[in-house]
Amino acid sequence: MEFVFIPNLSELQAENCGIAILSPGWIHRKRNISTSVFILGHQGKVEIQEESEVFCIKPSSFCLLSEGRNHWGTEQIKEKARYYWIHFKTIGIPQFISEKEALTIINNKEIAKSRLSDALLLPRYMNMINTNMIREQFHALLYEQENSSFTKEKYQATVKLMLISLNEMVIDIINNSQKNEDNKSLVNKIIQLVYENLTSPDFSVKTLADSLCYNPDYLNRHFKSLMKRSLIEYIIDKRIEHSLVALIDSDKTISTIAEDSGFSSYRDFIHQFKLRKDMTPSNYRNYHRMIHITNN
Missing domain, CATH: 2.60.120.10 (Jelly Rolls)
Structure with missing residues (x-):
């Protein structure tokens, strides 16, 4: 590289x-x-x-x-x-x-x-x-x-701050990749399983722990020690991130996007979205569609 x-x-x-x-x-x-x-x-x-x-x-x-x-x-x-x-x-x-x-x-x-x-x-x-x-x-x-x-x-x-944010993310990724290989291996397995099951409303910390044959509390502590957030917070964050693409790039209804992103209820999706974005999904969609688009 x-x-x-x-x-x-x-x-x-x-x-x-x-x-x-x-x-x-x-x-x-x-x-x-x-x-x-x-x-x-x-x-x-x-x-x-x-x-x-x-x-x-x-x-x-x-x-x-x-x-x-x-x-x-x-x-x-x-x-x-x-x-x-x-x-x-x-x-x-x-x-x-x-x-x-x-x-x-x-x-x-x-x-x-x-x-x-x-x-x-x-x-x-x-x-x-x-x-x-x-x-x-x-x-x-x-x-x-x-x-x-x-x-x-x-x-x-704004451009400089965005490039600085990118630089910090890259350095974090490189630093994390050099940590203890055993710990990294387990966290990578967790991340991969979250990615594969993200859109299933039945997917939870317990089902994740069961699939890896670990106690849920132990798995959560291990994950949080490296990722600095709990497993449930990580799963919800990833589901919200999954919904962002659909909100901007599709005309699906908000309830459909909530279901497609793995949320068990429309109300929970709205609640978790507002906690993280400080606006509703509809407002987020309108905000990000009002942009200057070019074909350069």
Whole structure:
């Protein structure tokens, strides 16, 4: 895994951003531009090649395309696809560094504090377990652009905060992956089972513990010690995250989305959603659909 070191974060200038909504048959034209590009997958699959590297852009993945380097689509897409994008410029060209050097920075608090005080360190390409938080920030950014009170200064600050959030998530993922392998293995099994059974209203901490042959209390303590939240909170959070995509990208009724997301009742869905988003599902849908959409 190759990393990109982006210095002088305070001087970074975001040029423009949007969401590309693509139809079957589309292919990214060959380009060599004077800005770097951050791309976050949302739906379908798009393959983009930069020099000799091929990046598969799909939900839960992101890539960084660097200024001054050729990039192009490898083939026409076969199904509808969407991805978010931001073009930005930096003081000095972003530097490619090896995984070994990147891990040396990340794993040493003093080095990280010195090197990353005004910089970003991101992989050129990465698959993440969950990118919903970054997608929500993208939606909010696109929505706010339509407000007459949205200033250039606020735009720049919002983009930088989003990139900082992404950087923190990446570092957390890397740090967590290097923890005790036995603990990680069990937590990974839990996460995988949650993912596989998320939409079933019968799925619970007890059924999860039974399937792994563990006591529910022990499993919950073990999970919370690493993930910093209880198993039931994690399951509910993931069900809410599952509902967000349907609220934005489909016309399903709220009750149908609640059922499809694994909630046993409409009332419980509304209650849990308001606790986490401070608004109703209907308000969330309206808020995130009022965004500027481009096909760049």
